[in-house]
Amino acid sequence: MSPVLEAQGLGRTLPGDPPVTLVRDVSFAVAPGTFTAITGPSGCGKSSLLYLLGMIDRPTEGALLLQGENVAELDGDARAQLRLEHFGFVFQFHFLLPEFTAIENVMLPMRRLAKLKPAEIEPRAMELLATMGLAGKETKTPDRLSGGERQRVAIARALANDPMLILGDEPTGNLDSVSSANVVDVFRMLAHEQQRAVVCVTHDLGIAAQADVRISMLDGRVVKVEEA
Amino acid sequence: MIDRLLLLLDIAIKHLSRRKRQTVVAVSGVMVGVGFFLAVSALMIGSQNDFIKTLIDAAPQIIISDELRSPAPQPGVRAFPGSMIAMHGYKVRTEVRGLKNWPAILRAVNAVPGAIGSPSLTGGVTLRVGGREEALGIVGIDPSVETKVSTIADKLRVGHLRDLERVQGGIIIGEDLAQRLGLGMGDVVGATSASGTTRSLRIVGLFKKGQVMMSSSMGYVLLREAQSMLGRPFIINRIGVKLPDPYQADQISKQLEGRFGYKAESWEDRSSDFLALLVTRNVIMYSVVSAILLVASFGIYTVVSTSVSDKRRDIAIMRSMGFSEFDLQLIFIIEGVLLALIGVMCGWLLGFGLMNILGSLNFAVGGENQHVPLDRTPRQYAIAAAASLFAGGIAAWLPARKASRVDPVEILRGAA
Numbered sequence: 197m198s199p200v201l202e203a204q205g206l207g208r209t210l211p212g213d214p215p216v217t218l219v220r221d222v223s224f225a226v227a228p229g230t231f232t233a234i235t236g237p238s239g240c241g242k243s244s245l246l247y248l249l250g251m252i253d254r255p256t257e258g259a260l261l262l263q264g265e266n267v268a269e270l271d272g273d274a275r276a277q278l279r280l281e282h283f284g285f286v287f288q289f290h291f292l293l294p295e296f297t298a299i300e301n302v303m304l305p306m307r308r309l310a311k312l313k314p315a316e317i318e319p320r321a322m323e324l325l326a327t328m329g330l331a332g333k334e335t336k337t338p339d340r341l342s343g344g345e346r347q348r349v350a351i352a353r354a355l356a357n358d359p360m361l362i363l364g365d366e367p368t369g370n371l372d373s374v375s376s377a378n379v380v381d382v383f384r385m386l387a388h389e390q391q392r393a394v395v396c397v398t399h400d401l402g403i404a405a406q407a408d409v410r411i412s413m414l415d416g417r418v419v420k421v422e423e424a
Numbered sequence: 425m426i427d428r429l430l431l432l433l434d435i436a437i438k439h440l441s442r443r444k445r446q447t448v449v450a451v452s453g454v455m456v457g458v459g460f461f462l463a464v465s466a467l468m469i470g471s472q473n474d475f476i477k478t479l480i481d482a483a484p485q486i487i488i489s490d491e492l493r494s495p496a497p498q499p500g501v502r503a504f505p506g507s508m509i510a511m512h513g514y515k516v517r518t519e520v521r522g523l524k525n526w527p528a529i530l531r532a533v534n535a536v537p538g539a540i541g542s543p544s545l546t547g548g549v550t551l552r553v554g555g556r557e558e559a560l561g562i563v564g565i566d567p568s569v570e571t572k573v574s575t576i577a578d579k580l581r582v583g584h585l586r587d588l589e590r591v592q593g594g595i596i597i598g599e600d601l602a603q604r605l606g607l608g609m610g611d612v613v614g615a616t617s618a619s620g621t622t623r624s625l626r627i628v629g630l631f632k633k634g635q636v637m638m639s640s641s642m643g644y645v646l647l648r649e650a651q652s653m654l655g656r657p658f659i660i661n662r663i664g665v666k667l668p669d670p671y672q673a674d675q676i677s678k679q680l681e682g683r684f685g686y687k688a689e690s691w692e693d694r695s696s697d698f699l700a701l702l703v704t705r706n707v708i709m710y711s712v713v714s715a716i717l718l719v720a721s722f723g724i725y726t727v728v729s730t731s732v733s734d735k736r737r738d739i740a741i742m743r744s745m746g747f748s749e750f751d752l753q754l755i756f757i758i759e760g761v762l763l764a765l766i767g768v769m770c771g772w773l774l775g776f777g778l779m780n781i782l783g784s785l786n787f788a789v790g791g792e793n794q795h796v797p798l799d800r801t802p803r804q805y806a807i808a809a810a811a812s813l814f815a816g817g818i819a820a821w822l823p824a825r826k827a828s829r830v831d832p833v834e835i836l837r838g839a840a
């Protein structure tokens with residue numbers, strides 16, 4: 197299957213004296229329906245790479261192909277629009293907006309994209325929360341939810357616009373083992389049953405073991421790519 | 425597009441609802457600014473209109489007098505036009521003072537639609553009562569026409585203008601002059617003109633005290649009376665003109681002057697120093713109001729600015745979700761405009777209340793109970809709203825630019 201996202205010699209160097217290179221010469225492809233794990237020691241550049249893949253940061257070298265088209269050179273608005281339509285992010289901390297209830301948080305990306313009719317947005321948000329096992333907690337604000345619940349709301353929000361790509365940066369890093377296993381199951385389901393591409397940075401070797409593709413990094417480089 | 429604005433509005437409202445106290449402070453700043461602007465401007469404009477109305481109504485809007493802007497050429501000069509000979513020391517011809525072809529001027533004035541001209545003759549006499557003398561300027565008028573041209577009839581404490589026609593040798597003088605001379609209604613006073621004629625005049629009316637436009641040393645008599653007393657039969661030296669639109673005065677006075685050569689002075693001309701004063705007053709008022717609005721916009725700036733720095737994390741989240749830089753900027757501009765908008769509406773209420781209080785005040789001037797003159801036009805409400813929204817927009821726009829510059833990578837990295 198043709199890759200949905202492909203890095204070609206991707207590099208990121210921070211300007212300065214001396215310049216700091218966070219990511220160098222990274223090339224790999226992500227296919228739909230696969231769960232990819234990125235591992236490596238702390239400070240090796242995993243998060244930096246994920247920001248590049250998610251078009252949050254801009255590479256200083258190389259190309260990033262989204263469905264075969266280079267998006268590395270696009271301007272800010274075009275990148276924002278692509279993030280909105282095609283990417284869902286889950287971070288280590290839940291990163292929900294504190295003033296909004298669970299369901300309002302899930303509705304935000306849909307309202308911004310405005311592809312669905314306003315009347316369709318709320319039912320879909322309810323459905324997503326229900327799939328995450330959060331039925332009945334829709335109107336709670338994040339401070340009334342447990343850590344695991346918040347993270348599941350964040351996943352529901354990441355899925356709101358039905359993205360091709362789910363990117364996670366240690367999404368289980370703050371969770372107990374049960375919640376953590378729960379999240380991993382969801383990720384595998386998103387890849388295998390919904391044919392999305394899931395890329396997940398993790399420290400947890402147990403999680404990495406469940407991935408279809410394992411990418412090991414060291415000092416800003418990809419040193420090993422293993423396929424299960 | 426509407427949906428998107430509603431979404432951003434929703435976010436802005438949620439942000440503000442989290443900082444209620446600051447919101448209240450910022451809103452009250454705008455409210456006080458708008459409220460006081462409305463009250464002060466209603467007062468300023470009201471009194472200004474009142475004042476201009478007094479200027480317009482008290483005296484005729486155009487006064488044509490027998491002065492020439494430049495002296496008439498002497499016969500000797502007229503006899504040799506363009507000559508090389510300069511003449512000196514010849515006897516200057518004595519001109520008969522007065523508006524020469526005044527019936528023609530009057531016809532020209534009355535030909536302007538809605539305009540009325542009232543001819544009069546002014547001159548000086550000396551009043552004599554029991555050995556006391558007082559100089560008095562007398563104005564000979566046609567009462568039925570003059571009432572249409574000026575408001576002198578309203579200035580009478582006692583008597584009527586038309587009594588001048590009923591009583592032989594009737595005169596109307598100021599209350600304070602009468603007091604000085606110890607005269608009252610119906611008393612007879614002797615008047616001697618410069619030409620030596622002496623008449624007995626009977627007081628048929630008194631003007632109120634303290635009229636700005638009415639000199640206390642002016643007396644009104646019948647035109648015929650003035651002409652014979654001053655020894656100038658059939659002569660008038662002044663035409664007062666009332667126009668349907670007072671703001672045409674300048675233009676029409678220039679036309680009349682160009683046509684007849686006599687000085688025609690409009691009310692604006694006559695009171696240009698007062699009008700200049702009004703401009704100064706307006707400048708002062710608008711600078712005070714701008715200062716208030718400036719202070720009010722500091723409040724808005726503070727709220728939006730702290731909101732931006734508190735929400736850096738949320739800004740990064742929204743950016744990673746796919747909100748554009750412009751979206752983020754707009755959220756915070758909306759916050760500022762929202763504060764201004766609420767402030768404006770509260771300020772409208774405050775201003776409305778203040779105006780009602782001012783309007784209910786009574787104060788006494790010259791023994792008359794008067795209301796504070798207030799101008800309550802929707803225009804002032806609109807100006808206050810526009811100025812506040814503009815100031816609020818600018819005050820929010822400055823920190824909002826910071827919101828659009830937040831680098832999500834930096835925040836995400838710092839938080840993770």
Ligand SMILES: Nc1ncnc2c1ncn2[C@@H]1O[C@H](COP(=O)(O)OP(=O)(O)OP(=O)(O)O)[C@@H](O)[C@H]1O
Binds near residue numbers: 237238241243245837
């Ligand atoms: N602004 C910066 N200036 C200098 N160095 C930076 C900056 N940002 C990140 N780095 C460095 O870049 C390297 C890569 O950072 P990154 O966050 O990508 O690592 P990571 O693999 O995600 O680590 P962890 O597992 O601890 O999250 C680190 O060594 C970090 O110190």
Ligand SMILES: [Mg+2]
Binds near residue numbers: 365840
């Ligand atoms: Mg990291």
